[in-house]
Amino acid sequence: MRTWLAKRRGWVITAIVLLLVAGGGVVWQAVTAPPGHTTEDARLTVLSGPGRDEPVELDTTLYVPASTPAPAVLLAHGFGGTKDSVRESAEKLAGQGYVVLAYTARGFGNSGGEVHLNQPDYEVNDARALLDWLSRRSEVELDRAGDPRVAAVGGSYGGALSLLLAGYDQRVDAIVPQITWNDLAASLFPNNVVTDDPGPFGVGEPHQGVLKKSWAGLFFATGMGRGPTPNPACGRWAADICAVYQRIVASGELDDEARAVMAKASPKSVLDRISAPTLLVQGEADTLFGLDQADANARGITGAPVRVAWYSGGHDAQGAEADRNRVELLTGQWLAHYLKKEGDAPGGSFTYSTVTGIRNQQLDMSTLGYKADSYSGLSGASSQKVDLAGRPQAIASPPNGTPAAISSLPSLGSLASLAGSAGVGLDLPGQFAAYESEPLSAPLEITGAPTVRIKAASPTGEATLFVKLYDVPDNGNPTLPNGLIAPVKLTGLATDIAQAQPIEVRLPGIAQRFDAGHRLRVVIATADQAYANPVEPVTYTVVVDGPVTAPTVTASLLPSEDAIWQIALVVVLVAIPAGILIAWLTVRYRARRRVRNLVEADAETPLVVAGLRKTYKDGFVAVDGVDFRVERGQVVGLLGPNGAGKTTTLRTLMGLLQPTSGSLTVFGHQVTPGAPVLSRLGALVEGPGLLPHLSGVDNLRLFWRATGRPIEEAHLDEVIKIADLGERIHRKVRTYSHGMKQRVAIAQAMLGLPELLVLDEPTDGLDPPQIAEMRRVLHEYARDGRAVLVSSHLLAEVEQTCTHVVVMSRGRVVGAGEVADVIGTGTGARLEDAFLNLVENVGKDS
Amino acid sequence: MTVTTARADGGAAGYSPGRTLTFGTEFRRQLTRRRTQWTLALLALLPVVLLLAFKIGGDGESGGNDGSFAAMADLGTAGAANFTLFAMLVSSTFLMVVVFAMFCGDTVAGEASWGSLRYLLAVPVPRGRLLSVKLAVALAYCVLAMTVLTGMSLLVGGIVYGWGPLRAPLGGEVASPEAIWRVLAVAGYLTVTLMVVAGLAFLLSVLTDAPLGAVGGAVLLYIVSNILDAVTALGDLRDVLPTRYTTAWLGLLSPEAQTDDMVRGIVVALVYGAVFASAAFWRFTRKDVTS
Structure with missing residues (x-):
């Protein structure tokens, strides 16, 4: 195991670093995760229905925080969801210390009953029964007996439920309805003609509009439920609602019964009864329930504090992360103040954001958050008029709305709004009239619903038109903010445009910056894929009548979160x-x-090796108790067969290896990695280490520069002469022969004429005359009180060159002394005989 | 031949640890390498190649909707700033990763493979100093590479397409002097995010004697991180992936600069870079050099 580890040390370290990093990630996850809570799944049977006496089974999960009793939150899901689709929100709220009751609405998931579309008798009564149940739980804080401290939170279908519940049950202490409707009829049959100030949806006349057929269809299909159903036409829809749906989609028009059903399911009917503080969160990217729905809710609630926040998401987009965090923060503040009575009253300030770009490759939107002191509605705090130019134009309504322009793609999530910004929302030739402004002289930030007056003439007296506001850069594609368009259904029109009366149209609410140099383009078009269009082909004449009135708000940038x-x-x-x-x-x-680490006694001895032992990480003992000395004036030969430990000794001498035990001193200074005394040592160990792309002389110069010592100490010319480098020294090293490289490396070792010269196989690659010359040089070198340590295989060579030898075998010194003395230990007259004798003896010992 | 007098610490007369292998020396050592010269020349030529591609390709329809990439490509000829941003967009995802990995991954492993590392250590260049100088020089070359790419792109783009305002992919413009600052900030940000690669390559350079292993390993891990980033199932964990914020500089392209993601990116990159570099120092000052 140890060996295995040692051999793969590099990988092990890499793995450890990566594990640490991954561990950091997990810790990060743990730190940012909400604190603990327990959950309790239960199927509750509650009494509901018109008389509150019809049992229905609801699938619920109760999230209980660490500390109870605590205020409760009734968490309702969106259309087609279940209690599991709100799990993440529930866990976060439980982490903030609320008892959270998440439940699957009737007709969905594992709950019983049929979908009644938030009818007061059914879904609202279900929720009221759940409040009763909460009031009996010991974990829930009570305002008084039977009245829990509770908020209703939910998005879309759940949002409308929270508004309706607050209207029908005064026990609710706060609500946070998100991306939901005010008037279901007006949402599914929008008509953006301004009939009655201040809102686009006048009362009195029965409401008629253009059927939002793709959303209506999607809505209905979602309510069918999944899997086999005994009723293929209606699925899990309640029979009366199903019948209404089939009638209005077939005709494309509302009737009185449909209006009555939708009115009961619309918060509009109960807003004046709401006394629970309401935080309305609405999405800017929402072609189903636009900003006008939240605006109507905000205006309708008069008996409680109301705060409005817009964010970049909605039914068409998830919204930017920063925006979702802001909504979460606002929700947290709202609940903390009105449920826990913690923190200051949140106040009525209005926050929204504009999309400014893409944030990264994941196409996450980048947004800028703004904050205004108060909510001033869709008309803005002030407004700016932008003139449009254009003449009356004939536009054709195609038969049955085919082909039709594509402004948005409901249900495709974020793609839908991208369609608009990427220029998919193009209009079809012949089906639209466009009216453009001059380039804007200053940026225009529209916050709210712009209005424009148009005139229209129709041979039938009726017209279905779609009015759109594009942002047109001077070059590049026009964009339709969030794919939002304003349908209008007109009746009683003149047949000639000259006699037509102006009609005021409220465009969809947006929060969008139109940059300087861009133009505003109002398009009046005839058919749109998302809506039901007239069956008979007809040609209208249309024109804009006056400027666009663009609402603006004075707001400051939200600080970064x-x-x-x-x-x-x-x-x-x-x-x-x-x-x-x-x-x-x-x-x-x-x-x-x-x-201070100096051994005084050895201060004049070039090298003292004492008890040197080196065990490699894989357990191999390369050197085991080596002792020898090199004195001034000596040329010492280090001899030994392969694997004797010569190289390990020399590497330790260079400070490359750390000895396991024992010591190695040069002029009395302990050799450690990077010990300054190494500067008095020149070495050639295990071959040359030259930069192949430089010439020999450049190598020498650059090497000397790396020592940081003055160039005159290098004795460069002298060394070059000694090594017999000649003219070839100016050619690149990679062209050198083996012997030439060896000679440059010897010259490099000799640079600065070090007091101790260490050469490993110096004659490797040299020819006989050069070897003879080398012998002479080494003798010369040691004469001035310097010392040379040569390791070699060539016994004859060592015999002639060296004054002393050290013979090593299997990591130990087996013989040392003057050459003559060592030869004397053998049987013959040559060093070779003594060497073989010494080396073999070690073999016998062990 | 005379014997030189020694210093108190045992060093030779002219020797001082603080003067060994200076920044300038190491810079020259690296500069003499063909590899360094070719890399810098290639980066200087890249803008010209892109320019030719734009000229030859003409105004072809950009196929499909590739989001930011297509948008940036469409705007590439709008002016010096947009041209430079396009050059940086196409090179930041792979080319610059390799360049940074090469400068930082080759620096120690390259010496080891030549055999010159042991002679430098026997000079002796203290190990910590050797590593500090090598890291500083490698990073200097990384910065130089980015500077060459940015500078040449600005120059080429400016001469051919003029010094117009920076046009953002989702609409909006940034006026000219400000636009140049934005571009330089993008270059600076990219340099910082690539510190992850630099740090990792440097660590691998210390761990292995094969320069290719160090460079390849760093690039590989970078790619793995990119792949993990694409796995949405990892959720919030992805927030601390080293490549999570590599495109956060897109935030600088809107009229109001968005810096939140860049702040995150800088923190993440610097933390990773520092951890990897520290590990390199920790290891190198303790290891047995066997190259």
Whole structure:
């Protein structure tokens, strides 16, 4: 195991670093995860229906926080969802200390009953029964007996439920309805003609509009439920609702019964009864329930504090992460104040955001958050008029709306709004009239629903038109903000445009920046895929009549909510230089301490090896108790068969290996990695280490530069002469022969004429005359009080070159002394005989 | 021949640890390499190649909707700033990753493979110093590479397409002097995010004697991180992936600069870079050099 580890040390370290990083990620996850809670799944049978006496079974999960009793949150899901689709929100709320009751609405998932579309007698009564149940739970804080401290939170279908519940049950203490409707009839049959100030949806006249057929169809299909059904036409829909749906979609028109059913399912009918503080969150990317729905809700609730927030998501898009975080934060503040009575009253300030770009490759939207002191409705705090130019134009309504323009793609999520911004929302030739403004002289930030007056003439007296506002850059594609369009259904029109009366149209609510130099383009078009279009072909004449009135709001940028990361940045920017400084000071301190580390007795001895032992990480003992000395004036030969430990000894001498035990001193200074005394040592160990792309002389010069010592100490010319390098020294090293490289490497070792020269197989690759010359050079070199340590296989060579020899075998010194003395230990007259004798003896010992 | 007098710490007369292998020396050592010269030349030529591609390709329809990429390509000829951004977009995802990995991954492993590392250590260049200088020089070349690419792109783009305002992919414009600052900020941000690759390559460079292994390993792990980033099932865990915020500089392209993601990106990159580099130092100052 140890061996295995040692051999794969590099990989092991890489793996450990990566594991640490992954561990950091997991810790990060754990730290950011909400605190603990327990859950309790139950199928509750509650009494509901018109008389509150019809049992229905509801699938619920109760999330209980660590500390109870606590205020409760009734969490309702969106259309087609179940209690599981709100699990993440539920866990977060439970983490904030609320008892959360998530439940699957009747007609969905594992709950019983049929879909009644938030009818007060059914879905609302179900929720009221759940409040009763909550009031009996010991975990839930009570306002008084039977009255739990509770908020209703939900999106879309669940959002409308929270509004309706607050209207029908005064026990609700706060609500946070998100991306939901005010008037279901007006949402599914929108008609953006302004008939009655201040809202687009006048009362009195029975409502008629253009059927939002793709959304209606999607809505209905979702309510069918999944899997086999005994009723193929209606699925899990209640029979009366199903019948209404089939009638209105077939005719494309509302009738009185449909209006009555939808009115009962619309918060509009109960807004004046709501006393629970309401935080209305509406999506800007929502072709189903637009900003006008939240606006109508905000205006209708008069008996309770109301706050409005828009974000970049909705039924068509998830919205930017920063935006979702903002909504979460606002919800948290709202509940904390009105349920837990913690924190200041949230106030009525209005927050929204504009899409400014894409954030990264995942196409996550980048948004800018804004905050205005108060909500001023879709008409804005003030408005700006932008003139449009254009003449009356004939436009054709195709038979049965085929072909039709595509403004949005419901149910495709974020794709839907991208369709608009990517320019899919193009109009079909002949089916539209466009009216453009001059380029804007200053950026225009529209926050609200712009209005424009149009005139229309129709041979039948009726017309279905779609009015759109494009952002047109001077080059590039026009964009239709979030794919939102304003359908209008007109009756009683003149047949001649000259006699037509102006009609005011409210365009969809948007929060969009139109940059300077861009133009506003109002398009009046005849057919749209998302809507039911007239069956008979007809040609209208249309024209805009006056400027676009663009609502604006005075708002300031919201501060970044990424404060933690900004703090982290500061910490990192301080910590890294500080870490470097500390490391540098530590290294300096250690280096100073080492200076005192001198063995006085050996201060004049070039090399003393004492008890040197080196065990490699894989357990191999390369050198086991080696002792020898090299004195001034000596040329010492280090002899030994392969694997004797010569190279390990020399590597340790260069400070490359750390000895396991024992010591190695050069002029009395302990050799450690990077010990300054190494500068008095020149070495050639295990072949040359030259930069192949440089010439020999450049190699020598650059090597000397790396020592940082003055060039005159190098004795460059002298060394080049000694090594007999000649003219070839100016050619690149990669063209050199083996012998030439060897000679340059010897020259490199000799640079600065070090007091101890260590050469490993120096004659390797040299020819006989060069070997003879080398012999002479080494003798010369040692004469001035320097010393040379040569390791070699060539016994005859060593015999002629060296004054002393050290014979090693299997990691030990088996013989040492003057050459003559060592020869004397053998049987013959040659060093070879003595060597073989010494080496074989070791073999016998062991 | 005379014997030189020694210093108190045992070093030769002219030797001082603080003067060994200076930044300048190492910079020259690297600069003499063909590899360095070719890389810098290639980066200087890249804008010209892109320009030719734009000229030859003409105004062809950009097929499909590739989001930011197509949008940036469409705007590439709008001016010096957009041209530079396009050059950076196409090179930041792979080319610059390889360049950074090469400068930082080859620096120690390359010496080991030549056999010159042991002679540098026997000079002796203190190990910590050797590594510091090598890292500083490698990073200097990384910055130089980015500077060459940015500078040449701005120059080429400016001469051919003019110094018009920066046009953002989702609409909006940034006026000219500000636009150049934005482009430089993007270059700076990319340099910082690539510190992850730089740090990892440097660590691998210390761990292995094969330069290709170090460079390839760093690039490979970078790609793996990119793949993990595409696995949405990982959820919030992806927020701390080293490649999570590599495209956050798109936030600088809107009229109001968006810096939240860039702040995150800088923090993540610097933390990873520092961890990897520290591991390299920790390992190198303790290891047995056997190359």
